[in-house]
Amino acid sequence: MKRKCDQCDRPATHHSVEIIKGQKIEKHLCDQCAADEGMAVPTAHTPINQLLTNFVKLHSSGGGSGTKQREELVCAGCGLTFSQFREASLLGCPQCYSDFEPSLSPLMERAHEGGTHHVGKVPRRAGRSEVRQQQLTRLRKRLEHAVSEENYELAAKLRDEIGVFEEGGA
Amino acid sequence: MIPLGQITQQAGQWLRGSGPHHEIVISSRVRLARNLAGFPFVGRSTRRQRADVLQRVQRELTTDGLGWDVLWVDLMDCDPIDRALLMERHLISKHHAEADHEHPRAVAIGQDETFSIMVNEEDHLRIQVLRSGMQFDAAFEAINAIDDQLEDRLDYAYSPRFGYLAACPTNVGTGIRVSVMLHLPALKLTGEIEKVRRAARDMHLAVRGLFGEGSDAMGDLYQVSNQTTLGKSERELLDEFEHKVVPEIIAYEQQARQALARQRPAQLDDKIWRAWGVLTHARVLGTEEVLQLLSHLRLGVNLGRIAEVDIRTINELFLLTQPAHLQRVAGRTLEQPARREARASLVRKRLGV
Ligand SMILES: [Zn+2]
Ligand SMILES: [Zn+2]
Numbered sequence: 001m002k003r004k005c006d007q008c009d010r011p012a013t014h015h016s017v018e019i020i021k022g023q024k025i026e027k028h029l030c031d032q033c034a035a036d037e038g039m040a041v042p043t044a045h046t047p048i049n050q051l052l053t054n055f056v057k058l059h060s061s062g063g064g065s066g067t068k069q070r071e072e073l074v075c076a077g078c079g080l081t082f083s084q085f086r087e088a089s090l091l092g093c094p095q096c097y098s099d100f101e102p103s104l105s106p107l108m109e110r111a112h113e114g115g116t117h118h119v120g121k122v123p124r125r126a127g128r129s130e131v132r133q134q135q136l137t138r139l140r141k142r143l144e145h146a147v148s149e150e151n152y153e154l155a156a157k158l159r160d161e162i163g164v165f166e167e168g169g170a
Numbered sequence: 171m172i173p174l175g176q177i178t179q180q181a182g183q184w185l186r187g188s189g190p191h192h193e194i195v196i197s198s199r200v201r202l203a204r205n206l207a208g209f210p211f212v213g214r215s216t217r218r219q220r221a222d223v224l225q226r227v228q229r230e231l232t233t234d235g236l237g238w239d240v241l242w243v244d245l246m247d248c249d250p251i252d253r254a255l256l257m258e259r260h261l262i263s264k265h266h267a268e269a270d271h272e273h274p275r276a277v278a279i280g281q282d283e284t285f286s287i288m289v290n291e292e293d294h295l296r297i298q299v300l301r302s303g304m305q306f307d308a309a310f311e312a313i314n315a316i317d318d319q320l321e322d323r324l325d326y327a328y329s330p331r332f333g334y335l336a337a338c339p340t341n342v343g344t345g346i347r348v349s350v351m352l353h354l355p356a357l358k359l360t361g362e363i364e365k366v367r368r369a370a371r372d373m374h375l376a377v378r379g380l381f382g383e384g385s386d387a388m389g390d391l392y393q394v395s396n397q398t399t400l401g402k403s404e405r406e407l408l409d410e411f412e413h414k415v416v417p418e419i420i421a422y423e424q425q426a427r428q429a430l431a432r433q434r435p436a437q438l439d440d441k442i443w444r445a446w447g448v449l450t451h452a453r454v455l456g457t458e459e460v461l462q463l464l465s466h467l468r469l470g471v472n473l474g475r476i477a478e479v480d481i482r483t484i485n486e487l488f489l490l491t492q493p494a495h496l497q498r499v500a501g502r503t504l505e506q507p508a509r510r511e512a513r514a515s516l517v518r519k520r521l522g523v
Contacts, residue, residue, distance in 0.1 A: 069490020118333030
């Protein structure tokens with residue numbers, strides 16, 4: 001249904017909320033009356049993350065046998081499942097990118113205007129950083145495991161090792 | 171309480187009302203998302219891993235590392251009003267201010283508030299640089315230098331195909347978010363703002379209100395930012411903002427201002443002088459109300475239709491009338507009715523009447 005202008009019988013096309021003395025006052029005006037008042041139009045709000053959420057939903061509603069398979073994808077790095085990612089729109093660790101790559105790629109392509117590969121800044125140390133990243137991940141994982149088992153001796157040793165490894169980075 | 175006492179009396183450098191195109195462009199911001207290799211992303215980290223990240227970053231930034239003169243604020247044991255204050259000053263995000271209390275997180279704030287580094291927000295590091303007016307190049311150069319120095323000391327999670335790896339795939343690649351804060355009162359008054367929003371959406375840009383979270387942009391202050399971070403270089407994106415997006419919006423707003431001044435001078439002056447009248451005489455002022463009135467006043471000053479106040483004062487009032495700032499100045503928690511009175515009295519004082 002169409003709302004009529006507050007001041008005449010034409011259909012209202014401009015809607016606004018003004019605040020006067022802390023009181024909200026709604027206004028609904030036609031083009032003409034709105035122009036006379038110099039009035040504002042309210043605006044739709046699009047949160048940044050909605051973009052991804054929409055794409056993820058679109059993708060998952062595609063159904064078919066492929067969907068089930070994708071839900072069972074698990075990241076070997078952090079144990080996140082692809083369906084958990086779909087719920088939160090957040091990945092769990094750097095390895096998620098490689099372990100989910102086939103399912104993730106089409107989503108990312110759409111979210112990034114067709115962008116599929118990184119263009120731009122490259123870390124100065126990128127040359128050997130992949131091996132380093134894997135080594136660091138392994139050490140950190142062992143540390144986490146040691147602490148959860150309350151093996152503090154091993155944990156202390158691993159902390160030292162990580163410290164040395166990180167210092168040697170520069 | 172954190173030692174923020176003095177800064178509540180003035181706005182950060184980015185709000186000083188200077189810089190190119192400052193009559194419309196309040197400030198330019200560049201943000202980078204970075205994660206440390208070896209750790210899960212923040213959302214999937216244990217409390218201890220988060221604490222490790224925090225400790226490591228703090229060490230690298232301060233004494234044993236780069237030796238930067240930053241204000242390090244541990245947000246876990248930080249007064250709620252101070253957290254809100256940092257959020258109002260755009261030094262931390264709402265998410266960072268409000269995340270659960272057990273979540274180890276911090277922010278490092280640079281001299282003059284020209285940069286801040288959020289630690290353990292959605293990503294391990296969220297670096298941001300703010301400049302007043304339209305200064306994308308300066309902002310980018312500054313943030314790039316910060317990033318280079320951090321990268322010398324920290325192993326970033328990075329892959330050749332996807333670039334800098336971020337917790338959310340919408341941030342992967344360059345991890346860069348360029349934003350511009352714009353004051354667009356004339357587009358709002360003439361009802362043209364919706365067209366700008368549509369045009370921005372078509373260009374894959376996000377448009378949001380600068381203050382608040384509702385659908386309306388309080389104070390006619392808008393934030394426009396890129397959404398694409400993969401497959402486009404930092405340079406391409408900055409050029410797009412600098413030479414295409416922002417100049418177009420500026421021109422559009424200028425046109426609307428001129429049209430108002432030419433075709434509706436009485437209504438325009440009425441808005442401006444009513445704003446002045448209320449701001450200088452009201453005894454009770456709400457947050458939204460004050461922002462709207464300041465917006466009209468700012469328009470009036472920029473159009474040379476009122477000379478009673480300068481832009482810097484108005485910019486500062488946008489910030490100082492926010493709830494946490496009022497309470498920090500008062501030095502105590504104020505309930506809403508008391509805040510409204512404090513707000514009106516602060517405005518009268520600052521406007522010198
Ligand atoms: Zn009408
Ligand atoms: Zn993972």
